[in-house]
Amino acid sequence: MADTVIDFNTETGERLNEAISELKLKAEKVLPDNKVLALGALLIVLQLLDGILTGFGIHFYGVEREGNPLLQALMHQYGFIPALFIAKSFSIMIVLGLCYFSKHVSWLPAAMKVMAFIYITAAIIPWSFILASRIILL
Numbered sequence: 001m002a003d004t005v006i007d008f009n010t011e012t013g014e015r016l017n018e019a020i021s022e023l024k025l026k027a028e029k030v031l032p033d034n035k036v037l038a039l040g041a042l043l044i045v046l047q048l049l050d051g052i053l054t055g056f057g058i059h060f061y062g063v064e065r066e067g068n069p070l071l072q073a074l075m076h077q078y079g080f081i082p083a084l085f086i087a088k089s090f091s092i093m094i095v096l097g098l099c100y101f102s103k104h105v106s107w108l109p110a111a112m113k114v115m116a117f118i119y120i121t122a123a124i125i126p127w128s129f130i131l132a133s134r135i136i137l138l
Contacts, residue, residue: 055080
């Protein structure tokens with residue numbers, strides 16, 4: 001079998017470079033910048049961490065300890081693991097949507113920063129203290 005060699009002449013190389021440049025320009029118009037992607041990644045990690053901490057908290061203390069009444073109702077209806085999976089999957093999809101639309105809505109990155117702060121202070125820290133106190137008291 002003979003090796004196939006592709007020979008790009010100068011014109012073909014220039015057209016290829018132009019096509020790549022056009023693709024980059026189109027991507028820059030649609031894709032969020034790196035700061036928004038990092039913020040989205042942080043929010044996704046916080047969602048996952050909250051799901052894990054909430055799961056342990058509900059396992060040790062019961063569904064009544066969940067502060068979100070909608071999530072609590074889902075937990076009673078379907079069990080806490082499926083309810084957390086559904087809620088966190090939905091939340092992650094929302095974060096991905098926020099990242100996408102941040103290119104078109106100028107205030108979304110600032111709102112995402114506020115969301116991260118609220119999540120850390122209203123979900124991650126409280127569950128961490130509750131679960132740490134249980135471990136210390138064991």
